[in-house]
Amino acid sequence: MAGVNGRPLVIPALQQWTGGTGEFRLGGGSRVVSRDAPEQARRFAAELGVPYGDAGGDIVLALTQSGRGLESYRLEITPERVLVEAPGPAGLFYGTRSLLQILGEDGRAPVGVAEDWPNYPVRGYMLDVGRRFVTPAMIHRLIGLMGTFKLNELQLHLNDNEIKPPDGDWSRAVSAFRLRSDAFPGLAAAESYSRADWDGFEEAAAVHAVTIVPEIDAPAHARAFIAYEPSVGHDGGDSDHLDLANPAATKLVKEVFEEFVPWFRGPAAHFGADEYYQSKELWRRFFNEMAAHLRSLGKQPRAWGGFTRLSPTGDTTGFDPDVVINSWNNGFYGPEGAEGDAYPLINSNDDLLYIVPEADYYHGQGLDGAWLHEHWEPHVFAGGQSLAPDDPRLLGAMPALWNDLVHATYGEERMYELIEDTVGVLAQKMWSASTSGLPYAEFRGRAARALRVTTARPVPLQGFEPRTSAS
Incomplete structure (x- = not known):
């Protein structure tokens, strides 16, 4: 007509x-x-x-x-x-x-x-604030950016440390835990978030229909816990691995979650569980204990995929089945490793979706937006290990920005720029797994316009509640 x-x-x-x-x-x-x-x-x-x-x-x-x-x-x-x-x-x-x-x-x-309507229930982004502090103002700004493009989960990676310590001495390693509470004096870094800061994040997220997924990472990447209590560290504390043979190590992590879970308004909490090499059997026991503990605290547990490389059997045998898994690396647990399993999966594939600012690996200058626009969808993983587009296990995707280079000189504005550059194309694919019908150059211009015309004034809003299940 x-x-x-x-x-x-x-x-x-x-x-x-x-x-x-x-x-x-x-x-x-x-x-x-x-x-x-x-x-x-x-x-x-x-x-x-x-x-x-x-x-x-x-x-x-x-x-x-x-x-x-x-x-x-x-x-x-x-x-x-x-x-x-x-x-x-x-x-x-x-x-x-x-x-x-x-x-x-x-x-x-x-x-x-x-x-x-969205085709995927999880349309997220993960930001590593453990290795590099991000001001509360920048967290609010990122939440606003996500709301503009209908992304609905912000995972905050709240503790971590540099990958290799100076001269092999872990006591000199940069590490941080970013939540501050009188219950654990000395655990939080000088730059950390108070309860008031966190409440502000949750309120801003509610305004923009975003759910925050807090991540407290253990038993690896745990130098901040060991600096706080050296007796729980592997190798006599000269490590970033907890000594899971010591029951006090898992007990400490549980107590930290008990303290901070009341801060968290969303349905899920992430306990990390990646890249731990002390003992495969101890890792399985930790995984199962933490999953059960988070459920006892009223949260759906999440973890990074590691079954293929870290479990005693090389698969999911003997592991708690009620955990949402971020599939971040095919060798640790990708689509081939997950074949036959029932774990709900979030695509966080490192080859395609990781940014490490200024690094010579993992997209140090930002994700390849043109490639994502033409070839990527949430079911697509690297190395030809894609899931079927309609795989019922696939919840969606969660790209990640990791601050591995703790001594580099970039700041939070650079982090924001790297996220903003491709957030529109990622949002397009996470919403409907289709293209916009525009050439990528024109699409980028439209994304910039969308951000300009939807920049919201900071007017308080009540009424949105975080979702009550992972799906």
């Missing part, structure tokens, strides 16, 4: 669009209204620069019983009004992100109906 409006350009792209004719124009008399989600509506009105009202507005936010999950939404645009409806607050938020992009700088939106 002549004159029917084409699909608006949104990042990530709208799943379905039915075009009409004509356009909606945001005007001086426009108002945002909602009986169901007044706080969200107030915030959205502030972003648009229009008033909020109880009735009679031309932009309406409404909760509905229909939809494809709590993150789905529907936009109905007529010349007279825009209806944003969704089954839950997260979907409403995503609908407003798309509407902001559609309205752009001129306040015009084509008449039509959009139906949109």
Whole structure:
């Protein structure tokens, strides 16, 4: 039909669009209204620069019983009004992100109906703040960036150490634990997060429909624990490995989780469990104890995949089955190693999705956005070990920025730049596993525009609650 409006350009792209004719124009008399989600509506009105009202507005936010999950939404645009409806607050938020992009700088939106939903429940990013501190302001900024592109999980890697100590002396190694509590005096680094800081992260995440996944990493990468209590360290404390033959080591990690789990509002907590070489049997025992302990604290346990290389049998025999696994390296536990297993998987493949700023490995200058745009989807792993696109175990993907080079001179602004550079294309693939239909150069320009027009003012919002399950 002549004159029917084409699909608006949104990042990530709208799943379905039915075009009409004509356009909606945001005007001086426009108002945002909602009986169901007044706080969200107030915030959205502030972003648009229009008033909020109880009735009679031309932009309406409404909760509905229909939809494809709590993150789905529907936009109905007529010349007279825009209806944003969704089954839950997260979907409403995503609908407003798309509407902001559609309205752009001129306040015009084509008449039509959009139906949109994510194909993957996990659309994340991981940031290593253990090796290099990131200010609370930068965490807030990153959460806002993720919300703009409908990413929904931020994993914060809260403790770590340099990979090799100076002259082999672990007592001189840079290490840090980033949560500060009077219950563990001396454990936290000087640059660390207080309970008030963490509450601020959780509140900002709620505003942007993001769930924080805290990671406290053990029994390797554990130099901060050993510096705090040398008796729990392997090799008499000259190590970054806990001595799992000493029950006090696992006990300390459990106690740390007990102290900080009340801070964490999301459903999951990550206990690391990667690259431990003291004993395969002790590693299996630690894995199982920590998984059970986190469930006893009300959290779904997560861990880095390591079964292929670290388990006594080279597979998952004897391991707690109720753990969500980040598959980060094919040799440690990739799609071939996971064949026949039932563990829910998150694609964090190092060859494709790791950034180590300024390194000569793992994308030191940022991910290959053009390659990701043309070839990558969440089921794609390196080395030809991809899963089937519809594999029910695959929850989604989580790229990661690791600060391995603890003595390098870059700062948090560089980290943000490296993440921002390809976050749009990653979001596109994690939302629908499809391309945008644009050449990559044009796509990058559209992503920059999307970020510009959806930059939210810091208006408080209540109402979004973290998801209650991994799926």
